[in-house]
Amino acid sequence: MTPRGKDFLNIADTSKEEIEFLLDQVPVYKEILSRPIKKVPALRGKTIVTLFYEPSTRTRMSFELAGKRLNADVSNIAVSTSAVAKGENLKDTIRTIESMEVDAVVIRHSQAGAPHMAAKYTKMSVINAGDGAHEHPTQALLDLYTILEKKKTIKGLKIGIVGDIAHSRVAKSDILGLKKLGADVTCIAPPTLMPPFMEKFGVSVEHNLNKVISDLDVLYILRLQLERQSKGLFPSISEYINLYGIDKKRLGLCKKDVLIMHPGPMNIGLEVSEEAATSLSSAITEQVANGVAVRMALLNHLLGGN
Amino acid sequence: MLLLRGGRVCDPSQNLDEVLDIYIEDDKITDIQKTDALERHRPEPFVSLEDKPREGSLKTIDLNDKVVLPGLIDMHVHFREPGFENRETIATGAKAASSGGLTAVCCMPNTNPAIDNIGTVNFYRQKSANASVEIYPIAAITKAREGKELTEMASLFKEGAVAFSDDGNPVVSAELMRRAFEYSKIIDAVIIDHCEEKSLSSGAAINEGYMSTLLGLKGMPSEAEVIQIYRDIALAKMTGAKIHIAHLSTKDGVELVRRAKKDGVKITCEVTINHLLLTEDSLINYDTNLKVNPPLRTKEDALALMEGLADGTIDALVSDHAPWTYEEKEVEFDSAPFGISGVETLVPLAFGELYKKHKMPFEVIVSALSYNPAKILNLPERTIKKGSRANLSIIDLNESHVIKKEDFVSLGKNTPFDGKIVNCKINMTVVNGKAIQRD
Numbered sequence: 001m002t003p004r005g006k007d008f009l010n011i012a013d014t015s016k017e018e019i020e021f022l023l024d025q026v027p028v029y030k031e032i033l034s035r036p037i038k039k040v041p042a043l044r045g046k047t048i049v050t051l052f053y054e055p056s057t058r059t060r061m062s063f064e065l066a067g068k069r070l071n072a073d074v075s076n077i078a079v080s081t082s083a084v085a086k087g088e089n090l091k092d093t094i095r096t097i098e099s100m101e102v103d104a105v106v107i108r109h110s111q112a113g114a115p116h117m118a119a120k121y122t123k124m125s126v127i128n129a130g131d132g133a134h135e136h137p138t139q140a141l142l143d144l145y146t147i148l149e150k151k152k153t154i155k156g157l158k159i160g161i162v163g164d165i166a167h168s169r170v171a172k173s174d175i176l177g178l179k180k181l182g183a184d185v186t187c188i189a190p191p192t193l194m195p196p197f198m199e200k201f202g203v204s205v206e207h208n209l210n211k212v213i214s215d216l217d218v219l220y221i222l223r224l225q226l227e228r229q230s231k232g233l234f235p236s237i238s239e240y241i242n243l244y245g246i247d248k249k250r251l252g253l254c255k256k257d258v259l260i261m262h263p264g265p266m267n268i269g270l271e272v273s274e275e276a277a278t279s280l281s282s283a284i285t286e287q288v289a290n291g292v293a294v295r296m297a298l299l300n301h302l303l304g305g306n
Numbered sequence: 307m308l309l310l311r312g313g314r315v316c317d318p319s320q321n322l323d324e325v326l327d328i329y330i331e332d333d334k335i336t337d338i339q340k341t342d343a344l345e346r347h348r349p350e351p352f353v354s355l356e357d358k359p360r361e362g363s364l365k366t367i368d369l370n371d372k373v374v375l376p377g378l379i380d381m382h383v384h385f386r387e388p389g390f391e392n393r394e395t396i397a398t399g400a401k402a403a404s405s406g407g408l409t410a411v412c413c414m415p416n417t418n419p420a421i422d423n424i425g426t427v428n429f430y431r432q433k434s435a436n437a438s439v440e441i442y443p444i445a446a447i448t449k450a451r452e453g454k455e456l457t458e459m460a461s462l463f464k465e466g467a468v469a470f471s472d473d474g475n476p477v478v479s480a481e482l483m484r485r486a487f488e489y490s491k492i493i494d495a496v497i498i499d500h501c502e503e504k505s506l507s508s509g510a511a512i513n514e515g516y517m518s519t520l521l522g523l524k525g526m527p528s529e530a531e532v533i534q535i536y537r538d539i540a541l542a543k544m545t546g547a548k549i550h551i552a553h554l555s556t557k558d559g560v561e562l563v564r565r566a567k568k569d570g571v572k573i574t575c576e577v578t579i580n581h582l583l584l585t586e587d588s589l590i591n592y593d594t595n596l597k598v599n600p601p602l603r604t605k606e607d608a609l610a611l612m613e614g615l616a617d618g619t620i621d622a623l624v625s626d627h628a629p630w631t632y633e634e635k636e637v638e639f640d641s642a643p644f645g646i647s648g649v650e651t652l653v654p655l656a657f658g659e660l661y662k663k664h665k666m667p668f669e670v671i672v673s674a675l676s677y678n679p680a681k682i683l684n685l686p687e688r689t690i691k692k693g694s695r696a697n698l699s700i701i702d703l704n705e706s707h708v709i710k711k712e713d714f715v716s717l718g719k720n721t722p723f724d725g726k727i728v729n730c731k732i733n734m735t736v737v738n739g740k741a742i743q744r745d
Contacts, residue, residue, distance in 0.1 A: 012520065089637060090637070090638060091636060091637075109638070111638040111639060111640045111641065112521055112522035112523050112592070112639065112640070113521065113522075113523070113592030113638065113639040114638045114639075116591060116592045117592060117637075117638060117639070131522070132522050132523075132640070133522035133523075133524075134521055134522030134523075135522065169522060172519075172520075172522060195518070195519040196514055196515060196516070196518070196519055196525070197515055197516040197519050198519065200516050200519075201519075
């Protein structure tokens, strides 16, 4: 058994052993989810709050379902309808939630480091559900699990991550997790969407997708945020699609057993075409399904009694 | 009359390092004599400064090998008044500076209104009249620091402004900067230059590099500083005016200044204690007390700054004291303002860390905190000799001191050095003959 911390803030500070321990637990929860009555009393009496400062469908719902299926009470705070809209700051919001005897708070925030800050001010477990361009650690866990499920191992796999690496918290967590488990990672993006010092993360940097696409075991496509174009980071959507979009033709250049992944929400027809997203190679819906089981494993790890 | 007996007097400007007795009358040093070896370890007489001395009586303070330095100067502080008195006032800032072992400070003009008019310069003069440190205002280069029209530099200078700077709003137009340099020659004043090409740095929170990628924070590249240093060295060279680069933070910046000095440009520069002792690696926990502008850079940069200070490329050591309230700093990292409250930690860190731990030559530190800034800004000289003004800083290098933010006199408690133990304790300052002892 690995030591469990109070919080789950990033993959950078999560050990390989803890990641492997969590991934090992996932099948237990997948089995629960396959039952007609998908509920166990592991976290009965525990209370979890989701505090989302940014819109989200799958991550928030996934945490909510994970908590409920472990019998925890789950309450959701959407910031637009909360006291935050009246000017309450993060520190006060956290103290307010804590005063209602809550055990864990799941935070999504547009600013990097916000969950770290929250964790400093509270005894509750803080789980990072995505902060700015920093990390999205539970997404990394579910991505790692999905790859493991499909490919049986991660060590030595050639994994390409294509798209806006510079602004992607998903890319960051995935890269850190994949490297800890021994994958061979290539980041593919125009230089304007590639952050500095990627080599220090132990990954290869590539600007030409076609040069590496046929070697990849996994092709991980990142969401392209359209406002990046107006900021001068790439000249046009159509040029981006030409250079980095994954469509049926580009899929044809891939290995036969390539795995296509995307964290969602997708811009269909932009970074990924409908055909590529729904092809037999695609694991995109499995990623979402695995998300619930992975988060159950994490919540029970942090909050469960033993 | 005051006698400071048996202190180790260090004044690099005259290669002085001896145990001496200093006699002070009014605001002058009237005599300096070798300490009588037999007198040195005599127990301290029962004299406290609170006792009102009789006219003509001699008050003796035994220093027992404490180190007596020329009055130390911090040439880059923000005292926030007028306009932001919840963060700091001239009174609280001056008390804090004094408690930090300083005898003079130079205040940046990013106040509201800015120090861009005679009224505000006079306001500073009045507020400093009875302060425990000398306070010198730095006036703005342009009105309201907007980078559009020059201030009345000659009049402001005559009223007591010691230099000109638009501080954190660097003058964007190269044409206007050229004119500012040209015009400053009327009074032979120095322009203090915050070098930041904002189109490269806007929205950024920390240095651009490995840490900005790891933490997902927007980075400002070294080049944002280097580009403007390069531009303004060119303009200073072209005009023959005096330039002083504020808070140098990059290796390439040090190299540019080094070369410009060789080329005969009238250039000086400063470094903050923060950029010498801290690097971007310390940001790992998103502590907003480490958010400064220019940002903390890499180990390589800090090393280049150390070398620059040691070899004389960098002239002055400053705090860039930037006090903020708790409420302003205890927010998400991107929302937090830039700055460290540093006026009380500059001297303890300079001698306790820079000298004792990092082996920076003692005389380099003393010069960078006294003789050099006085020379750059044409302030009353910082030397310890018969007839000179009695401005002294006295420190104890045999006692350790715990930096505690709750003990700060400054309203700004935003320090990353809270809890740090340093081997330097402030003992006393003498400002124009007036001694202020610390316990």
